Amino acid sequence: MQQIAVIDYGMGNLRSVSKAIEAVAEDASVIVTSDPDVIEQADRVVCPGQGAARECMAALNHAGLSSVIRQCVSEKPFLGICMGLQVLLSHSDENDGTPCLDIIEGQVQRLPNPLTDADGNRLKVPHMGWSRVAQVTHPLWSGIPDGARFYFAHSFFIVPSQQDIITARCTYGAEFAVAISAHNLFACQFHPEKSAEHGLRLLSNFVHWNGVPA
Amino acid sequence: MGLAKRIIPCLDVDAGRVVKGVQFVDIRDAGDPVEVARRYNREGADEITFLDITASSDNRDTIVHVVEQVAAEVFIPLTVGGGIREASDVRRMLNAGADKVSINTAAVHRPDVVREAADKVGEQCIVVAIDAKRVSGDDEPLRWEIFTHGGRKPTGIDAIAWAVKMEAYGAGELLLTSMDRDGTKIGFDLGVTRAISDAVSIPVIASGGVGTLDHLCDGVTKGGADAVLAASIFHFGEFTIEEAKLRMRQQGIEVRL
Numbered sequence: 369m370q371q372i373a374v375i376d377y378g379m380g381n382l383r384s385v386s387k388a389i390e391a392v393a394e395d396a397s398v399i400v401t402s403d404p405d406v407i408e409q410a411d412r413v414v415c416p417g418q419g420a421a422r423e424c425m426a427a428l429n430h431a432g433l434s435s436v437i438r439q440c441v442s443e444k445p446f447l448g449i450c451m452g453l454q455v456l457l458s459h460s461d462e463n464d465g466t467p468c469l470d471i472i473e474g475q476v477q478r479l480p481n482p483l484t485d486a487d488g489n490r491l492k493v494p495h496m497g498w499s500r501v502a503q504v505t506h507p508l509w510s511g512i513p514d515g516a517r518f519y520f521a522h523s524f525f526i527v528p529s530q531q532d533i534i535t536a537r538c539t540y541g542a543e544f545a546v547a548i549s550a551h552n553l554f555a556c557q558f559h560p561e562k563s564a565e566h567g568l569r570l571l572s573n574f575v576h577w578n579g580v581p582a
Numbered sequence: 583m584g585l586a587k588r589i590i591p592c593l594d595v596d597a598g599r600v601v602k603g604v605q606f607v608d609i610r611d612a613g614d615p616v617e618v619a620r621r622y623n624r625e626g627a628d629e630i631t632f633l634d635i636t637a638s639s640d641n642r643d644t645i646v647h648v649v650e651q652v653a654a655e656v657f658i659p660l661t662v663g664g665g666i667r668e669a670s671d672v673r674r675m676l677n678a679g680a681d682k683v684s685i686n687t688a689a690v691h692r693p694d695v696v697r698e699a700a701d702k703v704g705e706q707c708i709v710v711a712i713d714a715k716r717v718s719g720d721d722e723p724l725r726w727e728i729f730t731h732g733g734r735k736p737t738g739i740d741a742i743a744w745a746v747k748m749e750a751y752g753a754g755e756l757l758l759t760s761m762d763r764d765g766t767k768i769g770f771d772l773g774v775t776r777a778i779s780d781a782v783s784i785p786v787i788a789s790g791g792v793g794t795l796d797h798l799c800d801g802v803t804k805g806g807a808d809a810v811l812a813a814s815i816f817h818f819g820e821f822t823i824e825e826a827k828l829r830m831r832q833q834g835i836e837v838r839l
Contacts, residue, residue: 379703383679387654418676419704451704481783485584492785492808494706494754498586498628498838517586517838519659521681521706521754540585562659562681564623 369397372575373410375437376402377427379419379451381561388561389414392572404436412575413440416561417451421462421476421524424451425469434469441471441553445579447571448555453548454526456555462524472548472555474528483541494523495540501547501558506535506581508554508573516566518558520546525557552579586838587802588628588809589826590787591816593618595664596635598644602765602814612817615648616655622816623656625823628838630656631684631757631811634664646678653679663711663757669699676703684757686711687730690737693751700752709787710753714741714774715761726774733761745778753784757811760790767793767814775805787811795821795829802835 372393374386386398399406407413415437417424428434440446441456448456460466460476468476483491498517503509525544528534536547536556547556554574560567593600593615600612612618619630630652634645642665649662662675663684672683683703689696689710700708713733718725726741745756758778760771770788779786788807792798792815801810815821827837 381676381679381681383650383677384653384657384681387679388657391655391657418681418707420701423702483783490783491585493783494785495585496706496755496785497588497808499584521659523706523754559659559681561657564658568657 369395370411371409372396372398372412372414373407374398374400375407375413375415375433375452376400377417377424377431377433378402379417379424379427381418382416385414385416385449385561388568389571389575392568393575396575402431402433404432407433407436407440410444412445412447414447414449414574415452415455416449417455419451421451421454421460421466421468424455425466428455428469437469438471442551444552445574445577446553447574448553449561450522450557450559453555453557454524456553457526457528460524472528472533472550473530474526476524476526478524480541485541491541495520498563499538499540499558502537504535504537506549506554507577508535508549508570510573512566512569518560518563518567520558522557549581551581584836586628586836587807587830588787589798589823589830589837590629590631590661590809590811591622591627591823592631592633592789592811592813594633594635594813595645595648597641598648600817601635602817616651618817619652619656622823623658626827626839627658627823629659629661629809631661631663633684634662636665646674649675649678649680661709663709668695669702672699672703672707676707682707682709682755684709684711686713689748690728690730690739693747696748696751696753700754705752705754708753709755709757710748711757711759712741712745712748712778713759713761714771716771716774724773724777726777729761733764741774742777742781745782749782749784755785755787756782757787757789763791764789765814766791769793769797770801770805770807770810772800772805775801775807779806779808785809795826798826799830799833799835802830803833
């Protein structure tokens with residue numbers, strides 16, 4: 369039976385994530401854990417997270433999880449969700465500036481405020497709700513229509529230095545990256561665990577993914 | 583191709599049962615919260631809100647179990663409010679499976695609770711619930727105030743100024759309920775909805791007074807709301823969520839269908 373570790377660093381809606389994975393992975397054992405050894409030995413790793421960047425980074429460092437995350441993103445299928453995406457970048461502007469894990473070169477920036485759409489209508493921040501996601505070919509999009517809506521709840525967005533790692537984009541005011549992939553890593557800004565059938569399909573694709581990008 | 587306007591069915595939960603009263607009295611049973619949440623998820627709700635209206639503190643943990651059960655099988659966003667007093671209550675609800683937590687009276691008593699909670703868990707998890715009531719007379723300029731205790735207790739706080747303040751304190755969203763309209767089925771108070779939506783840059787959920795599908799549309803098109811919340815029109819089978827979305831789409835509102 370494959371083991372899927374959901375990293376617990378005290379910052380997020382872990383129960384939703386683990387229950388959603390259990391719902392699509394009947395033959396897997398889903399372990400919510402902060403133990404680096406358990407994470408290292410798992411077949412797959414999910415790094416969720418909600419919260420403010422500084423608290424998240426402090427919690428990761430405090431629990432000694434930074435090095436095991438670095439190791440796992442290069443070794444086995446790894447899924448980052450929301451803050452679990454943002455912490456992978458070099459630096460976040462949140463909380464007056466927070467250094468992040470620098471696994472993916474790039475910045476995390478605040479959505480501009482005021483924000484307007486192409487017609488000049490004011491858009492609210494946080495970006496909260498269901499937006500269409502434009503896909504770039506990747507196995508995790510299998511069976512999900514391009515442009516399907518996913519649930520977002522964020523005020524910060526990622527600006528990766530490399531364009532070729534972007535696997536999804538969304539337009540809210542401007543267009544920005546909402547998913548990236550590098551080898552066996554896939555990480556997204558939206559919440560698949562809260563995005564009804566399309567989100568569950570993405571999680572199911574992850575659970576069955578061999579970690580090969582294309 | 584933008585952000586869909588959300589339809590949020592609201593479950594008032596009292597000691598583990600869904601209830602719905604008219605202006606917070608005359609409570610009527612509307613079923614088991616897990617069952618009801620399951621149905622709304624099937625019908626395509628964009629989010630579900632639970633408001634714990636349990637009076638007795640003995641039954642306070644009931645809502646945690648409800649959230650745990652719903653979060654185990656309903657994979658859309660869940661908001662929980664009622665009885666949230668401090669940042670640790672917020673944490674407890676998020677751990678049970680809530681995505682957002684709504685703070686109401688506690689914010690009125692001690693606004694810093696909003697800031698503390700937002701600093702800990704991020705502003706996108708913090709909803710401030712505003713219960714507003716019109717206090718101006720017919721010939722006066724419109725004015726609304728914050729009321730607590732189910733609309734019975736005035737606070738003297740101006741509703742628009744309060745909304746702006748709560749945004750500054752770290753609220754990620756506002757749940758605005760018109761206490762004049764709640765349970766009346768005559769439509770949202772569009773005046774206060776528009777005034778607050780225009781005054782803040784965070785999303786506003788309109789609540790209180792929905793009796794028809796056109797009321798939902800008006801909340802968005804006239805009130806400027808980002809999401810519309812209703813209870814009784816969905817609980818008692820008058821309309822499904824899907825019917826509501828179809829009507830909104832007919833009116834040119836972008837929805838998730």
